[in-house]
Amino acid sequence: MDKLDEETMARVMKKCYFMRPDLVMPGIMEKNNVLTNVKTMKVRDDDVYLVTYPKAGTNWACEILDAMLNIDNLEVLKTRSLFEKIPILEFGPSIHPDLVEDGIEHLPSNVKAVIDPMPSPRRIPTHLLPEYMPEEWHQKKPKTIVCDRNPKDCLISLLGWHRSTRFLSPLEWNELFEAYMQGLTVYGPYPDFTKAWAKYENEPWLMWIRYEDLRLNPKESFRKVAEFLGKDLTAEQIDQVIHVTSFDYMKKAMETVKDRDIFLNKKGVWQRKGVVGNWKEAFTISQNETFNKHYKEGMKGYEHLMYDC
Template structure:
């Protein structure tokens, strides 16, 4: 059976990460933050607006082939999160296997080994990075106070309108 593991992420961090990705890749245009922020609110960035994208995937939440998790949970407790994913996949992992999966899926490991990514130089601009920081809360270094207020108002209204208000992130 084909499965989908959906990793949800704080929409503010997701936006900050997507903005950095624009700056790193050759195939996406570089754009100023203020313009990018405004475009995202209008749903004119990759994947449209976060609430609509999330709502589309939420339709599958009860399907047996679909697993929903959050990036913040993976960062906070990778061992427990990976164990739950393994259980969803009906895989029994030994303690040693679980340790190995935790190790090779850590942000630090992937960032250290990003040089091995096939086609890296074709995709990335000079000095571009495949993985940037992998942190939770990085949006705070990018959003202005006004942008934060605008984002939250827009986000809350859309989540309510789409009927998925119960899924809102607590910022």
């Protein structure tokens, strides 16, 4: 495995920082905000938390939950701003010097500006490790859904994010692959994230689902999610949720969303392909073998949560 050269390393880390020595975070979130506003946030009993590794279907899963929680008024989904649609728990304020340099306007803490004022029930997405979750989340144990995805597809989708957003540096595939193998992609290695959340996998208040099941068997998977949320949806209502969260529907709806382009560069798009197995178009044979070895070693002891990839 090649070490990143100095120039590439500088681009990988531009707009990022270390939350701790082995954990890289995007500059769109700020360490002190997590340790204060996030940690002390008031958690409501009917909150629903959506936990995902970056690019594991966060936006889509948010829309699914939003549709289920508002099944009697699906039109409200069309009125949401970008920040209301995807209120990532830990985002803001955007004070990282590299972001300021690139013209990303100052954004407040999502907790204070978006999440606290949200009407109940709130669905709150996050990529945080459990140790950084709100103190009251640990105490109240609100409904929490962990949406898992093939780590190779996550990495390919992250490549698209590096190329589309203004809050991450543009990277080529080989550069991102080497950065991941060296633990330098945002939110850290996939196995570390999965193992940290696996601590709660058998808790009654937590549901562990797979992106692939939602994609390939939506009727059954959506029904299980609805049941977990305490929503007794009819077959017709499940079909409605499937319709308003389809790729084409969401892509068209996003065109009118307020603030939709605030984080995108000129070539950026919110929805890419969302397909299962897209990693096969990018991984070389050597990269696949290297990744599989790294993945197997990283998931040792947690083989039941591994993807056969």
